[in-house]
Amino acid sequence: MTKELLEIKNLKTYFFTDEGTVRAVDGVDLELNKGETLGIVGESGSGKSMMSLSIMGLIPNPPGKIVDGQINFKDKNLCKISKSEYRRIRGNEISMIFQEPMTSLNPVFTIGKQIMEVYKHHQGLSKAEAKEKTIEMLKLVGISMPERRIHEYPNQLSGGMRQRVMIAMALACNPELLIADEPTTALDVTIQAQILKLMDDLKHKLNTSIILITHNLGVVAQTADKIIVMYAGKVMEYSDTKSIFKNPKHPYTEGLLDSIPKIDKPVDRLSAIPGTVPSSNDFPTGCSFYPRCKYAMEICKEKGPDLIKLEDDVQVRCWKYIEEKTFVSKDHHSEKV
Amino acid sequence: MDQQVIKRFLKRKVSVFGGLIIIMFILTAIFGPLVAPYDPLQQNLANSYKGISSDHLLGTDNLGRDTLSRLIYGARISLGISLASIGLALIIGVSLGVTAGYYGGRVDNLIMRFVDILLAFPGILLAIAIVAILGNGLVNTMIAVAIFSVPDFARIVRSSVISLKETEFIEACRAAGASDIRIITKHIIPNSLSPLIVQATLMLGTAILIASGLSFLGLGVQPPNPEWGAMLSQGRELLRSSPLVAIAPGAAITFVVLSFSLVGDGLRDALDPKLKN
Amino acid sequence: MEKTILEVKNAKKYFPMKKGLLFNSSENVKAVDDISFTIQEGETFGIVGESGCGKSTTGRMILRLIEPTEGEIIYKGENILDLPKDKMQKLRREMQIIFQDPYSSLDPRFTIGKTIGEVLDIHKIAKGKEKRERIIQLLEAVGLGAQHFNRYPHEFSGGQRQRIGIARALALNPSLLICDEPVSALDVSVQAQIVNLMQDLQKEFQLTYLFISHDLSVVHHICDRIAVMYIGKIVETADKKTLFEKPAHPYTRALLSAIPVTDPEVATTNEVLEGDIPSPANPPTGCRFHTRCKFATEICRKVEPELKDIGDGQLVACHLYE
Structure with a gap:
């Protein structure tokens, strides 16, 4: 039986700005088991990055604030713990890697020193032990000649190398949860393939749970066990990876998948989702996707639907399914599953 | 967008206060002749060394000239010098900066080394040297202050031109x-305006300070013209008998320079909210 | 009969590298190193490659936004590098460019009408009412309208800005459009709109596209013929079908297998390419790909392979095909 590592209930992270309240994350629930990879897919303004910062306790306050909800990590509600406790968890039990590794590495220290620091600080190792561990870790993330590399500065490394160093640093304390926010977006395709493969290998080796945040459906297709599709701060669909790609339920997921050109299934014309991603301080009322939805009904404009469970592992937030269900039950037809 | 800038600026109360003081001084400078109770150059030995009275709100000096009137006329000269010299410096600095940044290479090298040379001198020393070469007087003071301010503008403009030049x-x-x-x-100049406006505002204060400094040393505007620095210099000798003659222009300089500084800071925050945090 | 609209012949662009305080070293970054290709009228020619391969430099050289160090750029039979200023100015109407970043490609201080109008002013194409009508016509062609005329760029989303950028490029009625990663910076759900728009416009205005991208799926969708670049060199050119069905160069194959597939059940063939992309400032000797190529032999390390026709108009620069 797998055990839940992370459980988020009704998380709401709002930003209070001059232009009004931005509901960056608006009532998100999710569960993550040990050793699982969860993909969070969304476009700009979907709240996917704010999700990760909320878990890390790194929401800039002011203007941001977690206004409601729980983040239960191993029986602890992270929303309730003290700053010093958070600092101990961050980097130790939960680590994070970012899109642009250059901004998260300190340019004036060698990479060896930066990783060793993690060991010394979090695990209280001596200098020699830390160095040994660092070299081991760099080897693990596929950096050749780590004994030499530890003396190099971040600017001497290529983008892919830096991302490997970031991963090494994030994994240094053997965290139980790794949050990767667009880890490959800034990289070239051949390097992206390397990093994704590395993350997958490491997951099997270290049994780390991973939250992989991305805008690229292709990136999560091969790596994630479950996927959350976010739009305008809300979870639109929550499903296991296979079902979501084979049989997307939410019109948005369907639209996203259809709009990507596929080499094996060429079409003359892509089926695009009309309209634009709503800006974060101006989400539509009702279902936030209805202005762009081809199935939009009267009710979608007025009221936002709840996330409902369709199958065991499939949840969707769409009136289409709610309507169907009520219709079915009203007419006493045999219950569809 | 510009409305938001104003909104952000108005949020900073100190800067608004500074702005009000500057506006007050500018209005005084413009309407000086209508407001001033006396002719600033009019001597009246019978009335010398007067303290505060209803006839002379700030007293009189050793020659019986009304200090308030001199201060008001002085605002015209001091603010005038500052505005004119910063205007001149803007024209020269922006042209140099744009040319250096846009064309790059050897032109850039030449211009920027020249600017570096100017920067190598301490400000007041440079101004003194220029006045020493050109001779003293109102116009030469302006020129000196302008040359002193050119390097800052040139550098600011050059760096924004270089980053703008590469944009799509x-x-x-x-x-x-x-x-x-x-x-x-x-495209380029309008888009590099914000840092320029901030710098120009800050420099307006500095310009007053430098011009007053020159006049105080006797190198700038010559007495009996009521420039604030010159007034201060003259008041120095009268500190014991009528201290107001020195205190009044000193306070005026302090207030105006401080106000320009506050407004400049406020503008910086308002125009570039990213700089905060 | 197909007509050649553009021919790039042995084009090179070396950027001098600044090293040291006093002396400029004679070393160069060879951003584009001797490439040649032709584009036929009405087709979409793709250039694919990763960062530092010189694809964007190539696009800018064609427009003379960057002057080539060497080589010829022949537009409709004329080498544009020899053209005097006034003739070049006229030629600019024929070729335009669409940029990657919709945020930095519009002047934030210009309204949309002014942005597009400026292009018309420069070439003195229209004035007053006529100019306004033409601008609105262009806005409508890209799916916007007269109501957007007086708005500023920051009021638009990324996709809409890209539409504005396209409208500006179309204002001069060009024949050739250089599209430098036009959809890479856009949200996924908006990319398809812009791709569709570009295809519609191509038909409507008989445009020829040079489509520069790192995204092979988009290139596959939109292009007729494709050149693959790697550190300043073209390693393979072929029509779309050939390139995707039987890629010849090992790098092309690696690129193809690195595309993330949106199907979890497809077993990842992932021939993951080892190593990093070498810096164009210091490219490997011989074949530039040999440091990452699993087929590399002695000759690859020493001799630079030439582009050779291996049939069906497929050109490959690789010693495996000799």
Whole structure:
């Protein structure tokens, strides 16, 4: 039986700005088991990055604030713990890697020193032990000649190398949860393939749970066990990876998948989702996707639907399914599953 | 967008206060002759060394001239010098900066080394040297202050030109066949305006300070013209008998310079909210 | 009969590298190193490659936004590098460019009408009412309208800005459009709109596209013929079908297998390419790909392979095909 590592209930992270309240994350629930990879897919303004910062306790306050909800990590509600406790968890039990590794590495220290620091600080190792561990870790993330590399500065490394160093640093304390926010977006395709493969290998080796945040459906297709599709701060669909790609339920997921050109299934014309991603301080009322939805009904404009469970592992937030269900039950037809 | 700038600026109360003081001084300078109770140059030995009275709100000096009137006329000269010299410095500095940044290479090297030389001198020393060469007087003071301010503007403009030059909208203009003049005047200068406005505001205060300094040393505006620095210099000798003659222009300089500084800071925050945090 | 609209012949662009305080070293970054290709009228020619391969430099050289160090750029039979200023100015109407970043490609201080109008002013195409009508016509062609005329760029989303950028490029009625990663910076759900728009416009205005991208799926969708670049060199050119069905160069194959597939059940063939992309400032000797190529032999390390026709118009620069 797998055990839940992370459980988020009704998380709401709002930003209070001059232009009004931005509901960056608006009532998100999710569960993550040990050793699982969860993909969070969304476009700009979907709240996917704010999700990760909320878990890390790194929401800039002011203007941001977690206004409601729980983040239960191993029986602890992270929303309730003290700053010093958070600092101990961050980097130790939960680590994070970012899109642009250059901004998260300190340019004036060698990479060896930066990783060793993690060991010394979090695990209280001596200098020699830390160095040994660092070299081991760099080897693990596929950096050749780590004994030499530890003396190099971040600017001497290529983008892919830096991302490997970031991963090494994030994994240094053997965290139980790794949050990767667009880890490959800034990289070239051949390097992206390397990093994704590395993350997958490491997951099997270290049994780390991973939250992989991305805008690229292709990136999560091969790596994630479950996927959350976010739009305008809300979870639109929550499903296991296979079902979501084979049989997307939410019109948005369907639209996203259809709009990507596929080499094996060429079409003359892509089926695009009309309209634009709503800006974060101006989400539509009702279902936030209805202005762009081809199935939009009267009710979608007025009221936002709840996330409902369709199958065991499939949840969707769409009136289409709610309507169907009520219709079915009203007419006493045999219950569809 | 500009409305938001104003909104952000109004939120900083100190800067608004500074702005009000400056506006007050400017109005005084413009309407000086209508407001001033006396002719600032009119001597009246019978009335010398007077303290505060209803006839002379700030007293009189050793020659019986009304200090308040001199202060009001002095505002015209001091603010005038500052505005004129910063205006001149802007024209020269922006042209130098744009040329250096836009064309790069050898031109850039030449201009910027010249600017570096100017920067190598301490401000007041440079101004003194220029006045020493050109001779003293109102216009030469302006020129000295202007030259002193050129390097700052040139550097600011150059750095924003260099970053703007690479942006895609400038490339788009070049691809459409726009001339350099059009690109510079229509796109580059308007887009580097915000840091320039901030710097110019801050420099207006400094300019007053430098000009007063020169006059105080006897190198700038010559007595009996009521420039604040010159007044201060003259008041120094009267500190015991009528201290107001020195205190009044000193306070005026302090207030105006401080106000320009506050407004400049406020503008910086308002124009570039990213700089905060 | 197909007509050649553009021919790039042995084009090179070396950027001098600044090293040291006093002396400029004679070393160069060879951003584009001797490439040649032709584009036929009405087709979409793709250039694919990763960062530092010189694809964007190539696009800008064609427009003379960057002057080539060497080589010829022949547009409709004329080498544009020899053209005097006034003739070049006229030629600019024929070729335009669409940029990657919709945020930096529009002047934030210009309204949309002014942005597009400026192009018309430069070439003195229209004035007053006529100019306004033409601008609105262009806005409508890209799916916007007269109501957007007086708005500023910051009021638009990324996709809409890209539409504005396209409208500006179309204002001069060009024949050739250089599209430099036009959809890479856009949200996924908006990319398809812009791709569709570009295809519609191509038909409507008989445009020829040079489509520069790192995204093979988009290139596959939109292009007729494709050149693959790697550190300043073209390693393979072929029509779309050939390139995707039987890629010849090992690098092309690696690129193809690195595309993330949106199907979890497809077993990842992932021939993951080892190593990093070498810096164009210091490219490997011989074949530039040999440091990452699993087929590399002695000759690859020493001799630079030439582009050779291996049939069906497929050109490959690789010693495996000799």
